[in-house]
Amino acid sequence: MSGKTLYDKIWDAHLVHEAEDGTSLLYIDRHLVHEVTSPQAFEGLRMTGRKVRAPAKTIAVPDHNVPTTAGREDPKNMTEDSAMQVAALDSNAKEFGIHYYPVSDVRQGIVHIVGPEQGWTLPGMTVVCGDSHTATHGAFGALAHGIGTSEVEHVLATQTLIQKKSKNMKVKITGKLRPGVTAKDITLSVIGKTGTAGGTGYVIEYCGEAIRDLSMEGRMTVCNMAIEGGARAGLIAPDEKTFAYVKGRPHAPKDDEFEAALEWWKTLHSDDDAHWDKVVTIAGEDIAPVVTWGTSPEDVLPITDLVPDPSSFEGGKVGAAQRSLDYMGLTPGQKLSDIQIDTVFIGSCTNGRIEDLRAAAAILKGKKVKEGMRAMVVPGSGLVRVQAEEEGLADIFREAGFDWRLAGCSMCLAMNPDQLAPGERCASTSNRNFEGRQGFKGRTHLMSPAMAAAAAVTGHLTDVREMI
Amino acid sequence: MEKFTKLTGIAAPMPLVNVDTDMIIPKQFMKTITREGLGVNLFDEMRYDREGNEIEDFLLNQPAYRKAQILVAGDNFGCGSSREHAPWALADFGIRCVISTSFADIFYNNCFKNGILPIGLPQEDVDKLTEYAERGANATVTVDLERQSITGPDGGEIRFEVDAFKKHCLLNGLDDIGLTMEKAASIDSFEAQAAEARPWV
Secondary structure, three states: OOEOOHHHHHHHHOEEEEOOOOOEEEEOOEEEEOOOOOHHHHHHHHHHOOOOOOHHHEEEOOOOOOOOOOOOOOHHHOOHHHHHHHHHHHHHHHHHOOEEOOOOOOOOEOHHHHHHHOOOOOOOOEEEEOOHHHHHHHHHOOEEEEOOHHHHHHHHHHOEEEEOOOEEEEEEEEOOOOOOOOHHHHHHHHHHHHOOOOOOOEEEEEEOHHHHOOOHHHHHHHHHHHHHHOOOEEEOOOOHHHHHHHOOOOOOOOHHHHHHHHHHHOOOOOOOOEOOOEEEEEEHHHOOOEEEOOOOOOOEEEOOOEOOOHHHOOOHHHHHHHHHHHHHOOOOOOEHHHOEOOEEEEOHHHHOOHHHHHHHHHHHOOOOOOOOOEEEEOOOEHHHHHHHHHOOHHHHHHHHOOEEOOOOOHHHOOOOOOOOOOOOEEEEOOOOOOOOOOOOOOEEEEOOHHHHHHHHHHOEOOOHHHHO | OOOOOEEEEEEEEEOOOOOEHHHHOOHHHOOOOOOOOOHHHOOHHHHEOOOOOEOOOOHHHOHHHOOOOEEEEOOOEOEOOOOOHHHHHHHHHOOOEEEEOOEOHHHHHHHHOOOOEEEEOOHHHHHHHHHHHHOHHHOEEEEEOOOOEEEOOOOOEEEOOOOHHHHHHHHHOOOHHHHHHOOHHHHHHHHHHHHHHOOOO
């Protein structure tokens, strides 16, 4: 019998019940909740007279809808429907007795940044949230994935989820990254290679030297976009970096309990003889700074490349690529680095952490945003914002001409007023370039924070390696 | 949940690949706190212009497909955001069955919670159904979940696979929270063991 993967080990440790056909009941250690996908679930509990089974394991924070401008503690400064959703989360958190970080709390932020920051996310846990980017928490070696609202209700009521086991996929990034290449370039390059459905039915484990070399924040960026490759979850085995990151966080175990946890955490890695259903290997040296050109996260190319010709694709992708180019207003053969932009967005659960802001600020220091451009930085949490101010990063952004905002999801999904106007083109550190994602008829190019900062300075997509 | 047993209806062809849930229901309609009423905004940005007028040539605005109950879609349907508003919008419009070569995982699961049957089939079967669907309102398709079969207007039958537990829930309109709560004793004992083994959780 072959050994176990990390996914197998976490799965086995959380299996409550397994039926003959493999339908399983999995115990959930942490349930993260936000204002947009939870109101119907709480309403469902009320209608059936059910309670939250484990309020101490349930953590709520408003992030998707909230404005990122000053004065947002006052609901009058929110649109009526946003205020209603935030008010619903406020009252649901009180009524059901769950942990809650309101907008007035400095710890408020994007749910996937708050969880790790507060030590809610720990190795070996199962973590779910009504948000597909829950995959982020996989960076800790936690099995973490997005769920729908009916499943949110199911977890609230039972602290379990009905699941069938996924297959195991290994994504190995060997060797060292070249200068100017970041975690975002890794994760986009993987999707560029496997496609947005390449991971469907799998849980991915990222491994290899280039992954080991990443900081915890970089690892979160990689796992965050596992869902964009179709995988439910992305995992990275915990190591000394993970343990050091977790230690001392408010909700992490302390003293003897930490030592006991550590003993188990150290067993959380795939066995050498584990079985993999699919293996993808990419040499770290081959990864370049990349951007997306189309309306699917798989539309990835190195910044030095040209806009592709739709006829170079196969099957349904020919039509999809043509549709993408029409939507994006691009011509085949055009140099990617010639694409002019008018907006820059730095933030999101993919790239809204302190290291992301440092990377962007390093490019922007002493420079100005190209005239006529709109540029904004939205820190991933209130605490990231405070730290960036203390480190002088906020001043660098402001002096360069960036808008320095309050924490939230903001223009990543543009539910709040931070949106692109029709035809506007954005260099964005977020995770999705879908049609209309950042605003009706808005055009999105995904890239790393350093690349977005470089584009802000030049006004066009730019190879950041020319500026370092 | 509404049961799904047997459905005879108009199928609409949407061969676009990678249709994401942002396309199915754009975020501005996620500010609701109920599950109802999203059908009018299904595929909103493809379906209406900025003034709210219908875009004539969009599939579901065409007379033949305004009452479609089955969608024959391209690869990787429902990718992206986990928003259950996508199946809510489909169901509210009247779509009870989506057929494709492949679905994104979270969307696929969300469908079953809302009385929608997603059916994955090989390309050649999807092509055949697309061809039926292109005939418009003159050609209805019958989907029989019990028998796991799809019958086209010419009488030809296509078989499909579905998870036995999901099929059972859909056929009977079962609320799976209720089913899980019947296992409360197992959850209790798991919780007690886990508290012992991993007290820090």
